[in-house]
Amino acid sequence: MNGNDSSRQAPEVEASVDYAAAPAGSPIVIDLQDVVKVYDLGGSQVQALKGVTFKVRAGEFVAIMGHSGSGKSTMLNLIGCLDRPTSGRYLLDNIDVSRMSRGALADIRNRKIGFIFQNFNLLQRTSVWENVELPMLYAEIDKHERAARVRHALEVVKIPHKAKMHPNQLSGGEQQRVAIARSLVNKPAIILADEPTGNLDSSTSGEIMEFLQTLNREQRITLVMVTHETDIAAYAERVTVFKDGLILREYRNESS
Amino acid sequence: MSFRHVWIIFKMSLRALARNKVRSFLTMLGIIIGVGAVIAMVSLGQGAQRQVQEEIASMGTNILYVRAGSMRSYGVHTGSGSLNTLTPDDIEAILRECPSVQLATPNASSMAQVVYGNQNWSTRVEGFNEKFPEIRNWPVDKGEFFTETHVKTAARVVVLGKTVADKLFPSGDAIGQMIRIRNLPFRVLGVLSRKGENSWGRDQDDTAIVPYSTIMKKLLGGINYIQQAMISARSPRATYTAEVQVKSLLRQRHRLGSFQEDDFSVRNMGDIAETYEATNRTMTILLGSIAAVSLIVGGIGIMNIMLVAVSERTREIGVRMAIGARPGHVRIQFLTESIVLCILGGLLGISLGVIASYAIANFLMWPTLISSWSIMVSVIFSISIGLFFGYYPAHKAASLDPINALRYE
Ligand SMILES: Nc1ncnc2c1ncn2[C@@H]1O[C@H](COP(=O)(O)OP(=O)(O)OP(=O)(O)O)[C@@H](O)[C@H]1O
Numbered sequence: 233m234n235g236n237d238s239s240r241q242a243p244e245v246e247a248s249v250d251y252a253a254a255p256a257g258s259p260i261v262i263d264l265q266d267v268v269k270v271y272d273l274g275g276s277q278v279q280a281l282k283g284v285t286f287k288v289r290a291g292e293f294v295a296i297m298g299h300s301g302s303g304k305s306t307m308l309n310l311i312g313c314l315d316r317p318t319s320g321r322y323l324l325d326n327i328d329v330s331r332m333s334r335g336a337l338a339d340i341r342n343r344k345i346g347f348i349f350q351n352f353n354l355l356q357r358t359s360v361w362e363n364v365e366l367p368m369l370y371a372e373i374d375k376h377e378r379a380a381r382v383r384h385a386l387e388v389v390k391i392p393h394k395a396k397m398h399p400n401q402l403s404g405g406e407q408q409r410v411a412i413a414r415s416l417v418n419k420p421a422i423i424l425a426d427e428p429t430g431n432l433d434s435s436t437s438g439e440i441m442e443f444l445q446t447l448n449r450e451q452r453i454t455l456v457m458v459t460h461e462t463d464i465a466a467y468a469e470r471v472t473v474f475k476d477g478l479i480l481r482e483y484r485n486e487s488s
Numbered sequence: 489m490s491f492r493h494v495w496i497i498f499k500m501s502l503r504a505l506a507r508n509k510v511r512s513f514l515t516m517l518g519i520i521i522g523v524g525a526v527i528a529m530v531s532l533g534q535g536a537q538r539q540v541q542e543e544i545a546s547m548g549t550n551i552l553y554v555r556a557g558s559m560r561s562y563g564v565h566t567g568s569g570s571l572n573t574l575t576p577d578d579i580e581a582i583l584r585e586c587p588s589v590q591l592a593t594p595n596a597s598s599m600a601q602v603v604y605g606n607q608n609w610s611t612r613v614e615g616f617n618e619k620f621p622e623i624r625n626w627p628v629d630k631g632e633f634f635t636e637t638h639v640k641t642a643a644r645v646v647v648l649g650k651t652v653a654d655k656l657f658p659s660g661d662a663i664g665q666m667i668r669i670r671n672l673p674f675r676v677l678g679v680l681s682r683k684g685e686n687s688w689g690r691d692q693d694d695t696a697i698v699p700y701s702t703i704m705k706k707l708l709g710g711i712n713y714i715q716q717a718m719i720s721a722r723s724p725r726a727t728y729t730a731e732v733q734v735k736s737l738l739r740q741r742h743r744l745g746s747f748q749e750d751d752f753s754v755r756n757m758g759d760i761a762e763t764y765e766a767t768n769r770t771m772t773i774l775l776g777s778i779a780a781v782s783l784i785v786g787g788i789g790i791m792n793i794m795l796v797a798v799s800e801r802t803r804e805i806g807v808r809m810a811i812g813a814r815p816g817h818v819r820i821q822f823l824t825e826s827i828v829l830c831i832l833g834g835l836l837g838i839s840l841g842v843i844a845s846y847a848i849a850n851f852l853m854w855p856t857l858i859s860s861w862s863i864m865v866s867v868i869f870s871i872s873i874g875l876f877f878g879y880y881p882a883h884k885a886a887s888l889d890p891i892n893a894l895r896y897e
């Protein structure tokens with residue numbers, strides 16, 4: 233897969249990547265080195281990532297952009313330890329996780345990573361409170377601590393009064409707040425968001441982005457977000473653009 | 489995984505089941521019916537077995553039956569034409585010469601019409617000697633039993649079983665009345681106490697007892713042999729010795745050479761009990777296995793529903809995995825769900841089985857006996873079924889790839 237593959241001829245693109253754009257002095261938490269991801273569909277193979285090197289420093293807010301099918305979600309899933317690279321290395325907090333077992337990856341997701349999805353992915357017929365509590369059940373956190381953290385997380389996302397409701401009784405924006413609360417309760421170092429505003433109208437999108445930005449700035453949570461809307465990407469400090477499974481270019485947003 | 493964690497997952501499973509109450513109940517139905525059937529069927533078999541045991545104990549374990557004719561297997565006469573080998577003299581000799589024998593009575597019987605006034609009834613008329621109440625442990629209720637003199641003189645006297653007495657004398661007192669048996673007048677001396685049905689359903693009170701000499705001379709056309717004799721040993725422990733003594737005496741009296749088969753057969757209550765118990769055991773096993781098959785069908789139903797649940801909840805599984813559920817957590821959760829279904833179904837099934845066996849005892853009047861081991865076995869069986877049939881769906885859930893699970897529509 234590596235090396236002399238003719239489809240990987242974009243050296244000038246990779247050279248333009250500016251890792252130094254990250255906050256000076258912060259350690260690198262996400263370190264993907266020459267990562268390839270191939271999906272095997274019973275005979276035909278899809279090369280979703282063709283050798284990507286990508287680093288994120290602690291406390292950064294990075295947006296990933298690109299056309300549909302360019303490999304953004306694949307990338308985010310690898311970062312989130314939901315999947316393992318076909319080849320290449322992935323160091324998370326300086327630990328190589330690219331060959332870890334499914335169980336070990338689950339523990340890493342549980343303790344270090346919070347996920348936010350486009351379609352919220354809340355458990356249906358399960359109350360808001362229970363949804364937010366869920367990651368802590370797998371972390372074996374005791375009851376009183378769980379209750380305190382759920383209460384706090386719901387206050388942070390400003391929906392403490394919806395605790396008893398079920399997801400289908402909430403608006404899209406409220407559901408995404410619940411998802412954010414759920415991603416926060418295990419105090420993750422990294423939050424990964426795949427098109428978090430994709431199902432929301434523009435004003436609700438703005439509110440959700442304000443939240444995420446505040447989390448990043450005040451709690452120094454590293455944030456990697458996939459989006460294909462430029463104005464959403466504008467909330468990030470750095471933007472990485474994908475094309476056909478490779479990084480096309482990277483740039484910093486001056487305003488942030 | 490700590491105990492507290494297992495508890496948390498257990499509660500998650502309960503919650504998942506509670507979300508789909510009707511479906512959970514329908515899923516359990518197979519187990520409920522299966523366990524209920526096992527318990528009811530086994531209780532039926534056990535009840536019948538105990539009844540036979542009790543009955544045999546009440547008849548006395550020291551009783552021997554001697555029958556004319558050889559018998560290769562129980563109930564099948566073989567030596568044809570040799571049914572006239574046993575005589576009242578043989579019985580006299582047994583009483584005289586077998587030290588372990590305490591009491592003995594010849595026995596001959598015939599079906600006959602008994603008539604009093606315009607009441608008439610067909611019953612088994614049985615001949616014994618005066619020792620009958622003692623040997624059978626069956627006292628008279630009213631009046632008295634016939635005496636040795638009655639037997640010696642072949643007197644036309646009769647002691648009625650309760651059923652016959654009730655049929656012939658629905659309102660009045662039977663004692664001292666003259667009834668007709670096969671058109672011969674007999675004087676009623678007494679009425680036996682109630683004995684009830686025996687375990688194979690025959691009404692033991694449907695009988696009329698007369699001296700055996702009377703039945704031989706007056707009802708069976710003057711024959712001088714008897715069909716059978718009932719003998720009691722001095723104690724239950726002496727039964728075997730008595731049997732040996734009776735056999736050798738009869739062989740001697742019948743002048744059988746050492747290579748000739750017995751022309752009579754001796755059976756003790758233990759043999760009889762064993763025959764019935766073996767039949768009963770076969771029935772219990774048969775009914776039990778039919779019920780067990782339904783239990784397995786119930787288990788397959790659970791597997792089916794759990795597989796449906798896994799594919800229905802694929803997305804939920806993906807979400808759980810994304811936020812940190814290990815494959816083991818998912819496996820345990822689904823396994824717990826099917827085990828909980830089975831245990832709950834098992835408990836409801838036990839209640840159903842217990843209710844059913846009470847209903848059988850009260851409405852069908854069949855004896856039932858619920859044994860604690862059948863309940864224990866059902867519980868263990870249900871848990872095993874939950875584990876066995878729940879494992880595959882749980883394993884399937886645990887092996888899901890989180891990304892594919894999250895993308896599942
Ligand atoms: N689980 C999978 N199995 C097979 N192929 C997949 C899988 N996931 C992604 N792919 C393929 O990999 C390529 C990249 O997909 P990916 O989901 O990363 O794109 P994306 O950039 O997120 O697109 P979009 O903006 O539409 O979400 C696509 O060609 C897609 O068909």
Ligand SMILES: [Mg+2]
Pocket residue numbers: 304305306426
């Ligand atoms: Mg995508």
